[in-house]
Amino acid sequence: MLTAQRDSLRLLRAILIASAVLPVALFGYAAWLAYRSNDASADGQIDKTRDIITEHALKIFESVERSIAETGEVIRDMTDDQIRANEGALHARLNRLVGGSDQIKSMWIFDKDGQTLVNTLLYPSPRTQFSDRDYFKAHVGKDIGLFVGRALQPRPPYGGAPFFSVSVRRNAPDGSFAGAIQTSILPEYFERFYAKVGRESGSYAALVREDGAILARFPAIERPDLTEKSDGLIGSAMTAGSIEGTVTQVSPLDGIERRVAYRKLPKLPVYVYAGLETKAIRTTWLSQLGAYLLVGLPATAALIAIVMLALARTRRLYEEASRREVAENALKQSQRLESLGRLTGGVAHDFNNLLMVVGGSVQKLRRRHNDLQDRRTFDMIDSAVAKGAGLTRQLLSFSRRHNVAAKLVDLGDSVTKFADVLRQSVRSDIAIEIDPPDEPIIVQIDPNEFEIALLNLALNARDAMPDGGRITISIRTETLKNFGPRRLTGDYAVLGFADTGFGIAEEIRDRIFEPFFTTKPVDRGTGLGLSQIYGFAQQSNGAITVDSHIGRGTRFDLFLPRSTERPEQDPDVPDAAPAQAKSSTLLLVEDHPDVAAIATDYAEQCGFTVVKVSSAEDAIDLLNKRKDIDLVFSDIVMPGMSGLELGRLIREHHPETPVVLASGYSDRSASALSEGFPLLQKPYTLETLRKALILALQSAETTHI
Numbered sequence: 001m002l003t004a005q006r007d008s009l010r011l012l013r014a015i016l017i018a019s020a021v022l023p024v025a026l027f028g029y030a031a032w033l034a035y036r037s038n039d040a041s042a043d044g045q046i047d048k049t050r051d052i053i054t055e056h057a058l059k060i061f062e063s064v065e066r067s068i069a070e071t072g073e074v075i076r077d078m079t080d081d082q083i084r085a086n087e088g089a090l091h092a093r094l095n096r097l098v099g100g101s102d103q104i105k106s107m108w109i110f111d112k113d114g115q116t117l118v119n120t121l122l123y124p125s126p127r128t129q130f131s132d133r134d135y136f137k138a139h140v141g142k143d144i145g146l147f148v149g150r151a152l153q154p155r156p157p158y159g160g161a162p163f164f165s166v167s168v169r170r171n172a173p174d175g176s177f178a179g180a181i182q183t184s185i186l187p188e189y190f191e192r193f194y195a196k197v198g199r200e201s202g203s204y205a206a207l208v209r210e211d212g213a214i215l216a217r218f219p220a221i222e223r224p225d226l227t228e229k230s231d232g233l234i235g236s237a238m239t240a241g242s243i244e245g246t247v248t249q250v251s252p253l254d255g256i257e258r259r260v261a262y263r264k265l266p267k268l269p270v271y272v273y274a275g276l277e278t279k280a281i282r283t284t285w286l287s288q289l290g291a292y293l294l295v296g297l298p299a300t301a302a303l304i305a306i307v308m309l310a311l312a313r314t315r316r317l318y319e320e321a322s323r324r325e326v327a328e329n330a331l332k333q334s335q336r337l338e339s340l341g342r343l344t345g346g347v348a349h350d351f352n353n354l355l356m357v358v359g360g361s362v363q364k365l366r367r368r369h370n371d372l373q374d375r376r377t378f379d380m381i382d383s384a385v386a387k388g389a390g391l392t393r394q395l396l397s398f399s400r401r402h403n404v405a406a407k408l409v410d411l412g413d414s415v416t417k418f419a420d421v422l423r424q425s426v427r428s429d430i431a432i433e434i435d436p437p438d439e440p441i442i443v444q445i446d447p448n449e450f451e452i453a454l455l456n457l458a459l460n461a462r463d464a465m466p467d468g469g470r471i472t473i474s475i476r477t478e479t480l481k482n483f484g485p486r487r488l489t490g491d492y493a494v495l496g497f498a499d500t501g502f503g504i505a506e507e508i509r510d511r512i513f514e515p516f517f518t519t520k521p522v523d524r525g526t527g528l529g530l531s532q533i534y535g536f537a538q539q540s541n542g543a544i545t546v547d548s549h550i551g552r553g554t555r556f557d558l559f560l561p562r563s564t565e566r567p568e569q570d571p572d573v574p575d576a577a578p579a580q581a582k583s584s585t586l587l588l589v590e591d592h593p594d595v596a597a598i599a600t601d602y603a604e605q606c607g608f609t610v611v612k613v614s615s616a617e618d619a620i621d622l623l624n625k626r627k628d629i630d631l632v633f634s635d636i637v638m639p640g641m642s643g644l645e646l647g648r649l650i651r652e653h654h655p656e657t658p659v660v661l662a663s664g665y666s667d668r669s670a671s672a673l674s675e676g677f678p679l680l681q682k683p684y685t686l687e688t689l690r691k692a693l694i695l696a697l698q699s700a701e702t703t704h705i
Contacts, residue, residue: 163295260275
C-alpha cells in the first residue's frame with residue numbers, strides 16, 4: 001500500500017514538473033521558431049523595401065537623364081552667345097521640364113568658365129560663378145558621362161532647400177570642354193517617398209554615393225554633407241566593389257543598430273539602402289512572445305494549479321489514511337495488550353496463591369528440619385518463590401492489577417536521585433546524560449514502580465549497546481489533544497529516554513510491550529521489562545511511545561499527567577511494628593483452603609487465635625453472633641461478596657473491628673487502598689503479615705480510645 005501511495009505521489013509530482021517544464025520547453029521552441037520567422041520576415045521586408053526604392057531611384061535618374069539629354073540636344077549646335085541670346089526661350093523650355101517633375105528643383109546651363117548661361121530659378125540669369133562646384137569641376141578634365149554630386153546648400157541669391165546635382169559635360173564641335181548641364185535634385189523628395197514606403201517603426205532608407213556621401217536619408221539628418229564611414233561594414237563592402245548585400249551594424253551617425261540591405265544602381269555611382277532597427281525587429285518578436293504568453297500562461301498556470309491541488313489533496317488523503325491506519329494499529333495493539341493484561345492478571349492471581357502455599361509450606365518445614373542440606377533446599381525454594389513473586393509483580397504491573405501507591409512527586413528530582421542506581425546498572429562504557437527541567441514538574445505516580453520502569457529502560461538500553469554508547473534522559477511538558485489510542489488530552493510531563501543502540505526492527509516494534517516477548521537469549525531476560533513499563537504508564541493514566549531507527553538508536557517517550565498540586569513530605573514510619581500486647585482473635589476469610597491453611601499458620605505464629613470462614617457471607621454471620629473477634633483478615637477475590645465489600649460492611653456495622661485485606665490480583669486493589677484499608681500483596685511473608693495485623697490493631701485501639 002505504501003509503495004502504491006509513493007508511486008502515485010511520485011507520478012503526480014512528475015506530472016506537476018512536466019506541466020511546468022513542458023510548457024516552458026514548448027514556449028522556448030515556439031520562441032525560437034518565432035525568432036527565426038520574425039528574422040526571415042524582417043529580411044523579406046527589408047529586401048522588398050530595397051527593391052521598391054531601387055526601382056524608384058532608377059526611374060528618377062532615368063527621368064533626370066532624359067531631361068538633361070533633351071536640353072543638350074536643344075543647345076548642341078549653339079554657341080554661348082547664341083544661348084545668351086535665346087535665354088528667354090531656353091528659360092521657359094527648361095521650366096516646362098522642371099515643372100513636370102517633383103524631384104527636380106532646377107536646371108542649369110554653364111559655360112566653360114562656370115558662369116551661368118541659363119537657369120530655371122531666375123531670369124535673366126545672374127552671371128554667377130559656379131566653377132568651384134563639384135558638378136562643374138568633375139567635367140573639366142574629360143568627359144566622364146553622368147555625374148552625381150554631393151548634397152549642397154544653394155548660394156545667394158538662390159535660396160530654397162538643399163539639393164544634390166546630376167550633370168553632364170558640354171562639348172564644343174572640336175570636342176573641347178564647353179561647359180556643363182546640371183540638374184538639382186531635391187533630397188526631400190526621396191525622403192518623403194522613403195517615409196511612405198517605410199511605415200514600420202524603425203524603418204530606414206538612404207541614397208548614397210559610392211564614395212559614401214549621403215544624398216538622401218530617412219530618418220532625415222540635419223547636416224546634408226555627412227558621409228558613410230569607409231571602415232564600416234557597408235563602407236568596406238562598397239569600397240570592395242560589392243553590388244549588393246545585407247549587414248547588421250551600428251550607425252556611426254546616430255548610434256542605432258540596424259539590419260541594412262544595400263544595392264548599387266546599374267551604371268550609376270549610387271547605392272540604395274533599406275533597413276530596420278534591430279530593436280524594432282526584437283520588439284516585434286517580443287510582442288509575438290507576449291501574445292503566446294497571454295494565451296499560454298493562464299492555461300499553464302491553471303494546469304499547474306490543478307495538478308498542485310490534486311497533489312495536495314492526494315497527499316492529505318494519504319496522510320489521513322496513514323494516520324487512520326496508525327490509529328487503528330495502535331488501537332488494535334492496545335486491545336491486544338489489554339487482552340493479554342486480563343489473561344496475565346488471571347494467571348498471576350492463581351500463581352500467587354500457589355506461591356503462597358509453597359512459601360508457607362517451606363516455613364513449616366524449616367521449623368521441623370534442622371538438617372543443613374534440607375535448609376539449603378529450603379533456601380532454593382524460598383529464592384524461587386521470591387523470583388516467582390517478582391515475575392507476578394511484573395505481570396500484574398503490565399495488566400494494571402498491581403497495587404498502586406500513587407504519590408505526588410517531582411519528576412525531575414526523582415530522576416536525579418535515581419541517577420546513581422541507573423549508572424551502576426550499566427557498564428562503564430555507557431554514559432548517562434540527564435537534562436533536568438528548569439522548574440519542578442509534578443506528577444502523581446507510584447515512585448517504586450517508576451524507579452523499576454527507569455531501571456528496565458536502562459537495562460534494555462544497556463543490552464542494545466554491547467560496544468558502549470550514550471543514554472540521554474530529558475524531561476519536558478506538552479499539551480496534548482486526543483493523543484494516541486487513549487485520546488490523551490491536557491497537560492502532560494514527557495520523560496524522554498534515548499539510547500544510541502542498534503535499534504528495534506520495524507517488524508517487531510508492535511510486539512515489544514507484550515509479556516514474555518524478547519529477542520534476547522534465554523538466559524538474558526524474561527521479556528517482562530518493557531511490559532512492566534507499559535503497565536506502569538497505563539496505570540498512571542499515561543502512555544508510552546517508541547521511535548527507533550536501525551543503527552541509530554531508540555527513543556521512548558513516557559507521557560504522565562501533570563499535576564498542579566505540590567508533593568508533601570513523607571512522615572517517618574517505623575520499620576517494624578511493636579510486639580503484640582495481648583492475645584487476640586483473628587477472623588480469617590479465605591476461599592482457597594491451602595492458602596487459608598498457610599495464613600492460619602502465619603497468624604498463629606503471630607500469637608492470634610484464628611477463626612476460619614470461606615466466604616464473606618459466613619464472615620458477616622459470624623461477626624453478628626460473636627463479640628470476641630478483634631480483627632478481620634480477608635482475601636479480596638472470592639465468589640459472591642468480595643473482601644472489599646465485606647470490609648465496607650464491617651466499617652459500617654462493626655466500626656470497632658479493624659480489617660486487613662489481601663490480594664493476589666484484583667482490579668479493586670486501588671479502591672481498597674484509596675478507602676484506607678491495609679492491603680497485603682500475595683505471596684506475603686510471616687513478618688509482613690505480623691506487621692500489618694499488629695499495626696491495624698494498634699490503629700483501631702488509638703481510634704476508639
